[in-house]
Amino acid sequence: MSENVGRWLRDEIENAILSYEFAPGERLDETVLANRFGVSRTPVREALMQLDAIGLIEIRPRRGAIVIDPGPHRIYEMFEVMAELEGLAGSLAARRLDKASREAITATHSRCEQSAAAGDSDAYYYDNEEFHKAIYAASRSDFLQEQCAQLHRRLRPYRRLQLRVRNRLSTSFAEHCAIVDAIFAGDGDEARRLLRTHVGIQGERFSDLVASMAAR
Amino acid sequence: MSENVGRWLRDEIENAILSYEFAPGERLDETVLANRFGVSRTPVREALMQLDAIGLIEIRPRRGAIVIDPGPHRIYEMFEVMAELEGLAGSLAARRLDKASREAITATHSRCEQSAAAGDSDAYYYDNEEFHKAIYAASRSDFLQEQCAQLHRRLRPYRRLQLRVRNRLSTSFAEHCAIVDAIFAGDGDEARRLLRTHVGIQGERFSDLVASMAAR
DNA sequence: ACTGCCAATCTTGTATACACAAAGGTTGAC
DNA sequence: GTCAACCTTTGTGTATACAAGATTGGCAGT
Known part of the structure; x- marks a missing residue:
């Protein structure tokens, strides 16, 4: 538990949302949450406000907080942006690669x-x-790294669904290999292109994702 | 004033920070802010937590809130990400352009x-x-539009500094023309490329920016 | 029986109070 | 005279109380 009850609660509720313990559309009652975590309403409210700022829930004035249901289309949009940011990270990594980053990428890759x-x-x-985080770090752009990590976190549950798709594991790893090659070769444009297609969800992979979501 | 004191305060304090009324590094005293705006400490705290989540201030446990000083390097990184996102928006806009978006871009452009x-x-x-917002909207990606708008807002003060640089106005407009042409021609790759260089700060423009910041 | 209005209850929004931790100043000892 | 420890003060962190608005259920009228 963090030294700060509000932040601890934020992480706790965030995890509960990301793991679907609190379903999309569900109303989050401040009093209920306060009782559940054994604190008063004040830190609960603080946590909720932060989650609202992050975009995980929506607080409607005088009407309480509800968990946002992104919906397939919005999730697709988020992956689209993620692909772009990762592409940038990859291209920067290829240009700025140093020994430590190279080793981190190699280690996570293996x-x-x-x-x-x-x-x-x-x-x-x-x-x-961890592999993707190593690439963010290798970009040597703190801001980009933060943005990537944040978006990555929000997309975490959907990534997990994606991996369930047949053959996705080996395909994904093959793509990783090409990405690593491009970065180590210093080919920023190629690394960007490969990462964009690796992260983005195109064609049948999108319907796979929708199907997995519906199956839940 | 919004129906919600907390959100109103958040916007109020955010504007004060972005307009340098609260200088970077300055400590934000909750009681002082509460008195200044004639409210109690509770909504002030809520506003501060949200600003912390956005990344404008940093709340250190038991040590209060301070305005974050991005520093030239971090601002450069933020522009780098902004350029990438705008590039994506431009390429999507070129692909998905419809009548309404086309008119909005034409209007703001003129x-x-x-x-x-x-x-x-x-x-x-x-x-x-407004011109850039029209392009975000033309991308027809709600999430991308939100991300762009948010980052745009954080970079607002620095953009303003940039425009003070000699000849920047006419150069900027000339770039706009080329961007509009590419989008209207449906050339997504070209729109992306042009927007990336238009938004990013490279070479001497970076030193211009640093100089303007130092002069403040 | 159905619809519309009013009231009661529940929940959020704001304020105030109290507790605890950290920082700085002052005093005492070496 | 200098350094360290303790105390005081200031400001954050949490809780509780109170007020205002929204929702829901019941009652009455059509």
Whole structure:
């Protein structure tokens, strides 16, 4: 637990939302949350305001907070932006790569290889996250890194759904290989292009995602 | 004034920060703010938490809130991301352009022309903002539009400084012309490329910006 | 029986009060 | 004279109380 009850609550509620414990559209009652976490309403309100600012919930004046339901179309838009930001990160990484970043990328990349070979979807999900974070860091742009991490977090649950799709693991890892090659070769444009297509959801992958969401 | 004191305060304090009334690094005393705006500390705290979530201030546990000083390097990074997002917006706009968006872009573009011809830096500053917003809207991606608008708002004060640089007005408008041509021609790649260079700050423009900031 | 209006209750929004932690100043000891 | 420790003061963090608005259910009228 953080030193600050408000922030701890924010993380707690955020996780609950991202893990669908609080369903989209559900109303979040301040008193109920306060009782559940054993605190008063004040820190709960602070947490809710922050989540509103992040965009996870919507607070309608005098009508309480509801969990936002992004809907397939909006999720597609978010992936579109994510693809663009990751592309930028990749191109910067290719230009500015230093020894430490190179090693971080290599390390996370080989962990992905092991998980993919083992067909362990959950492990790959985690290693994949670390791999992408290594690229953000390699961009050497603090602001970009923060933006990527934030958006990545919001898209986390949908990424997880994506990996369930048949063959996605090996396809994903193959794409990683090409991305790493481009970055290490210093080819910024190629790294950007590859990352854009890797992260974006196009064609049948979009319908796969919608189908997975509906199945939930 | 909004129906909600907290949100009203957030906007009020945000404007004060963006207009340098609250200088970067300055400590924001909750009680002082409460007195100044004639409200209690509770809504002030709510406003501060939201500004912290947005990234305009930093709340250090038990040590209060301070206005974040982005510093030239971070501002550069923010422009870099902004350029990328605007590039995406432009390329989508070129692909998806419809009648209403086309008219909105034409209208704001011609207002920019008038301000530029008159050499009215303040008017151009405003019209330029509308022009860019028209492009965001033309992308037909709600999420992208929101992200662009938010980042645009944070960069607003620095954009203003940029326009003070000699000849920047006419150069900027000339770039607008090319951008409009590319979008209307449906050339997404070209629109993206042009917007990226238009928005980004490269080479001497960066030193211009740093110089303007130092002069403040 | 259905619809519209009013009232009661529940929930949010704001204020105030109290507790606790940190920073700075002052005093005492070495 | 200098350094450290303690105390005071200031300001944040949390809780509770009170007020205002929204929603829902019931009652009455058509």
